[in-house]
Amino acid sequence: MTVPAAAADSGRRSAFRDRARRFLRHPTGMIGMVIIVFFITVSLLAPVIRPYDAARDRNLRARLTPPNAEYIFGTDELGRDIFTRVLHGGRISLRVGVIAVGVAVVIGTLLGLFAGFFGGWIDTIAVWLIDILLAFPGILLAIAIVATLGPSLTNALIAISITQIPVYMRLTRSVVLSIKESEYVQSARALGAARNRLIFRHVLPNSLSPIIVQLTLSIGVAILDVAALGFLGLGAQPPNPEWGLMIRDGFAQFVRAPWLSIFPGIAIFLSVVGFNLLGDAVRDVLDPRLRNL
Amino acid sequence: MTGYIVRRLLGLIPVLFGVTLLIFAITRVIPGDPAVAMLGQRSSPELRERLRADLGLDRPLWFNVEQASETGSIGALFDSQYFDYMGGLLSGDLGRSIYTRIPVRESLSNRFPATLELTLIAMFFAVLIGVPAGVWAALRRGSLADTAVMTIALSGVSFPVFWLAIILIYIFAVNLGWFPPSGRLTPGIPLQPITGLYLLDSLLRGNFTAAWDVLRHLILPAIALGTIPLAIVVRMTRSSMLEVLGQDYVRTARAKGLGERSVVNKHALRNALLPVVTVIGLSFGTLLSGAILTETVFSWPGIGRWVYDAIAMRDYPVIQGGVLFVAFLFVLVNLLVDLTYSLIDPRIQYS
Numbered sequence: 194m195t196v197p198a199a200a201a202d203s204g205r206r207s208a209f210r211d212r213a214r215r216f217l218r219h220p221t222g223m224i225g226m227v228i229i230v231f232f233i234t235v236s237l238l239a240p241v242i243r244p245y246d247a248a249r250d251r252n253l254r255a256r257l258t259p260p261n262a263e264y265i266f267g268t269d270e271l272g273r274d275i276f277t278r279v280l281h282g283g284r285i286s287l288r289v290g291v292i293a294v295g296v297a298v299v300i301g302t303l304l305g306l307f308a309g310f311f312g313g314w315i316d317t318i319a320v321w322l323i324d325i326l327l328a329f330p331g332i333l334l335a336i337a338i339v340a341t342l343g344p345s346l347t348n349a350l351i352a353i354s355i356t357q358i359p360v361y362m363r364l365t366r367s368v369v370l371s372i373k374e375s376e377y378v379q380s381a382r383a384l385g386a387a388r389n390r391l392i393f394r395h396v397l398p399n400s401l402s403p404i405i406v407q408l409t410l411s412i413g414v415a416i417l418d419v420a421a422l423g424f425l426g427l428g429a430q431p432p433n434p435e436w437g438l439m440i441r442d443g444f445a446q447f448v449r450a451p452w453l454s455i456f457p458g459i460a461i462f463l464s465v466v467g468f469n470l471l472g473d474a475v476r477d478v479l480d481p482r483l484r485n486l
Numbered sequence: 487m488t489g490y491i492v493r494r495l496l497g498l499i500p501v502l503f504g505v506t507l508l509i510f511a512i513t514r515v516i517p518g519d520p521a522v523a524m525l526g527q528r529s530s531p532e533l534r535e536r537l538r539a540d541l542g543l544d545r546p547l548w549f550n551v552e553q554a555s556e557t558g559s560i561g562a563l564f565d566s567q568y569f570d571y572m573g574g575l576l577s578g579d580l581g582r583s584i585y586t587r588i589p590v591r592e593s594l595s596n597r598f599p600a601t602l603e604l605t606l607i608a609m610f611f612a613v614l615i616g617v618p619a620g621v622w623a624a625l626r627r628g629s630l631a632d633t634a635v636m637t638i639a640l641s642g643v644s645f646p647v648f649w650l651a652i653i654l655i656y657i658f659a660v661n662l663g664w665f666p667p668s669g670r671l672t673p674g675i676p677l678q679p680i681t682g683l684y685l686l687d688s689l690l691r692g693n694f695t696a697a698w699d700v701l702r703h704l705i706l707p708a709i710a711l712g713t714i715p716l717a718i719v720v721r722m723t724r725s726s727m728l729e730v731l732g733q734d735y736v737r738t739a740r741a742k743g744l745g746e747r748s749v750v751n752k753h754a755l756r757n758a759l760l761p762v763v764t765v766i767g768l769s770f771g772t773l774l775s776g777a778i779l780t781e782t783v784f785s786w787p788g789i790g791r792w793v794y795d796a797i798a799m800r801d802y803p804v805i806q807g808g809v810l811f812v813a814f815l816f817v818l819v820n821l822l823v824d825l826t827y828s829l830i831d832p833r834i835q836y837s
Contacts, residue, residue, distance in 0.1 A: 221637065325504035328813045331775025337809045340797050341512050417646055421779055424648045425794060440649055444783070451656055458649035465644035473640065 215478045222474020228467030236283040243277040245434070257450050267452035269442065275452060278434035279460050285435045286464065289346065290415040293354040298408055300354075301361025306400070308362065309369030310392055319362060326359035332418050339427040346435065349428035353418045357411055364407055368400040402479040409472035413465040420461050436461050490828070494821055505813050509806055510571055537584075541802075542570055580810070581803035583796070590807035593792060598811075599682025600670060601781070601788030605773045607685075607704050608712035613766060616716045620723025620762075621755060627728060635720065642717025647776050651710035651783035658706060665706050668785035672699050707784040711776050715769035722765040726758040733757075760830060767823030771816045 216222055239245070253272050260267040266275035308319030326334065335352035342348040372378055378395050386395070422428035423437025424444075431438065436457040443453025521534040521541075546552070546566045554563040574581065580590035623635040659667035670684055671677060677696045680687045685704065688696035730736060731754055739753045774790075781790035789808055796804035 221640075321500060321504060324501045325508055328501060328505050328817045329809070330771025330812065330816045333775045333778075333809055333812055336778065336793070336797070337509065337512055337805065340800075340805050341802075413644065417644075420646050421648065424646075424779065425782070425797065427797065437646070437648075440646070440652070444652055447652055447656060448660055454649065454652050458646060458653070461646045461649065462641070462644055465646075466641055469640050469644050 212478050216474060219474040219477060221470045222477070225467045225470025225472075225474060228463060229471060232283055232287060232464050232467065235280060236287055239280045239284055243274070243280055245277055245281045257446075259450075260452055266456040267450065269450070269453050270446070275439075275456055278439060279436070279456050282434045282436040282439060282457060283460065283464070285346070285429060285433065286416050286419055286461070289350050289353075289419045290412045293350050293415045293419075294357060294408060294411045296354045297357035297411070298361055298404065301358040302365045302397075302400075302404060304358070305362040305365030306369055306392060306397060309366040310373065310396060316366070319366065323359045323363050323366075326356070327363075329356070332356065332421055335418060335422060336425065336427060339422060344422075344427045344430060346429040346433065349419060349422045352422070353415050356418070357415065360407065360411070361404065364403055365400055368403055369396055372396050372399050406472060406476040406479060409468055409475050413468035413472065416461065416465050416468070491825060494825065498817060498821060501817060502814060505817070506572065506575060506810065509810055509813075510568060513802060513806055542567055545570075575810075580807035583804050584801050585799055590803055593804070594789065594807065594811055596682075597787060597789050597792050599679075600684075600786060601774070601777050601790060603683045603685060604704065604707055604711060604780070604786060604788060605770070605777060606683075607708040608773055609715065609766065609769070611708050611712040612715040612719050612769070616719030617723050617759070617762065620720045621727055621750070621758075623720070624724045624727035624731065625750065632724075636724070639717040639720040642713050642720075645713055647710060647714065648779040648783055650713060651707065651780055654706045654710055655783070665702050667706075670700065670703050670787060671696065672703075675699050707780050707786055710783070711773055711780040714772055714776065715766070718765055718769055718772075719762060723758065723762050726761045727754060730754045730758040760827070763830070764823055764827055767819060767826070770819045774812050774816060 235242070255264065255268050255272040256270055258264050258268040258272075264274050264276065266279060268274055269278075304319060304322075308316045329337070332353075334356045335349070338352035338355060339345075339348050342351070373396065378391065381391060381395050419428055419435070420437030420440070423435045424441045426438075426441060429435030429438045431442070439457040440454045443450065443455075443457070447454050521537045522529070525534055525537060548566055548568050549563050550565040551563065553565055556562075578591060580594070582589050583593070619635055619639075623632045626632045655667045658664050666672065675696050677684060677688055677693060677700075678691060680690055684700040685697060688694070688700055736749060736754050739749045744753075777786075777788060777790035778793055779790070780786065781788045782794045785791065789812065793805060793808040795801075796808065
C-alpha cells in the first residue's frame with residue numbers, strides 16, 4: 194500500500210513487457226496467433242469477399258461440381274458454392290464459440306470466486322453443483338439440454354455454455370482457496386480492507402492467469418462442440434452454413450462428393466488447432482511451472 | 487482403506503442424486519411441452535392429451551397437494567411425476583421407448599457391450615501408441631523429433647471426431663477397401679454371443695473367421711474414437727517422464743552405471759506411469775461421449791448410435807435413460823480410477 198503509484202505502475206508494465214516478449218518468442222504460439230487472426234479477418238471480411246444470401250444461394254445448373262477454378266471447394270447438391278459457405282460458417286463458429294465461453298467464464302468465475310471466498314454452506318452447494326455438472330462427460334449434457342429445448346443454434350450456445358461453467362467454477366474456487374490464505378491477502382484483511390475490495394482488488398486479479406489459459410483452450414473445445422451438435426442435427430439448422438451441419442449434409446453423399454465434408458472439416462480443425470496452440474503458449478508465458486504439461 | 491472406500495462410496499450418493507434431479511429438471515421443468523416437442527406443432531390436442539396422460543405428464547411435478555387434501559392421506563402427496571420417476575429409477579425401471587415400447591433397461595443391456603468393446607479397443611490403441619511416443623519424445627526433449635510429436639499430439643485433440651471418422655471411411659474403406667465401412671460383423675458370419683464383446687466371444691468359441699472379421703470392423707472406429715485420448719496420453723506420458731527423469735533416484739541409477747535402457751524402463755517409466763494411469767481412466771468419459779459421434783458415423787450398434795436415433799425421433803425416455811446411464815458409469819469409473827491410484831501410490835493418505 195505504501196509503494197508509490199508510479200513505481201508500482203512501472204513494475205506492472207515491465208512484467209507485462211516481459212510476458213509479451215516471451216510470447217513473441219514462442220514459435221508455436223505465434224503460429225496459433227497467425228491462424229486465429231487469419232480466421233477472424235476472413236470471417237469479418239466474408240461479406241466483402243463473397244456476399245452470402247441463403248435464399249438466393251443456389252445454382253441448380255452447377256450441382257455437385259468437384260473443386261475447380263470457379264468453385265475452388267466445389268458445390269453441393271443445390272449448387273451452393275462450398276467456399277462461400279465455409280467462409281460464412283467461420284462467422285457462426287467463432288461467434289458462438291467466443292460467446293459461449295465468454296458467458297461461461299463470467300458466470301463460472303463469479304460463482305467459483307464467491308464459493309471459495311465465503312466457504313461454508315455456499316461452498317458445499319457449489320462443490321455439489323460442480324460435481325453434478327462434471328458427471329456428464331463431454332458434450333453429453335449439451336446433448337440432453339438441446340434435445341429437450343429443441344434444436345437450434347441459440348440453444349446449442351446455451352447448452353455449451355452450461356457445460357463449461359463448472360470448469361471455471363472449480364478452477365477459480367481452487368485458486369481462490371490458495372490465495373485466500375496467502376500473506377498479502379491476510380495482511381490486507383488485517384488492515385481492514387472491505388470484503389468487496391478483498392475479492393475484486395486482491396483475490397480476483399491474482400486468479401486471472403489460470404482462467405485466461407483455460408479460456409483460450411475452451412474456445413477450441415466450444416468450436417468442436419458447436420460442430421458436433423450441428424453434425425448431430427441439434428445445432429444450427431439448414432440452410433445455415435454452419436461447419437458441423439455442412440459435414441452432416443455432406444456425409445449422406447461423401448462417396449460421390451467428398452469435398453462437401455472435407456473442406457468444412459479442415460476449417461474446424463485449423464481454427465481449433467489455432468486456439469490450442471495459442472492456449473499452450475499462453476500457459477507457458479503466464480504459468481511457467483506448467484510448461485511441461 | 488476399507489473405511490476410505492466406504493466414505494468415497496457414500497460421497498457418491500449426493501452426486502448421483504443430483505444427476506437424477508438435473509435430468510428430471512431438464513426434461514420436465516424447462517418451459518415447453520414435451521408432448522408438443524414429441525408430436526410436433528401441428529399435432530391434434532387430443533393426441534397430445536393422450537400422450538401426456540400416458541407419460542404421466544398430467545400430474546403435478548413435485549407434490550400432489552390437491553389429491554392429498556381431497557383424500558386426506560399423506561401418501562397421495564407423493565403421487566407426482568418426480569416421485570414416480572425416482573421410484574422407477576430405484577427399482578431399476580428407466581421407462582420404455584415411446585416408439586418401440588421396448589424397456590430402456592433392456593436396450594441398454596443389449597447395446598452396452600458393443601460400446602464397451604469399441605471403447606476398450608480405442609483405449610488400447612491410445613495406450614499402445616501413446617506411451618511409447620511420449621517416452622520417445624521425452625528422451626529427446628527440445629529436439630525436432632520432440633517438437634514434431636508434440637505438434638502431432640496437439641493436432642490430435644483438435645480433430646472433430648465425426649469428421650475424422652468420415653475421412654477414415656473414405657480413405658480406408660471406400661478407396662482402399664481394407665476395412666468394412668460400418669457395422670460390427672459381416673452378416674452371414676455365425677457367432678453365438680457369450681459376453682456380447684464379439685472379439686472375446688469369437689476367441690472363446692475358437693471361431694477365428696469371426697474374430698478376424700470383428701477385428702476388421704473394430705479398427706477404423708477405434709482409431710477415430712481413440713485419437714483424442716491418444717494425444718492426451720502422449721502429452722501426459724512426456725511431461726510425467728520429464729519430471730521423473732530429473733529426480734534424484736534416476737540420477738542415482740545413472741551414477742551406479744546402469745545402462746540407459748534399464749534406467750528408462752525400470753526406474754523412470756514405472757514411476758512416470760502413475761499419472762498416465764489416471765489420465766487413461768479419465769479419458770473413459772471422453773470415449774463415452776465421443777462414442778455418440780463415432781457410432782453414428784460407423785452405424786455401430788451401441789449406446790451412442792441408439793441415443794442418436796432417439797434424438798432424431800425425440801424419444802425422450804431413451805435419451806434420458808442413455809444419458810443417465812453414461813453419467814452414472816462415468817462417475818463410477820472416476821471413483822475406480824481414484825481408488826486404484828491410491829492403491830498403487832502408497833504416499834496417498836486415505837483421509
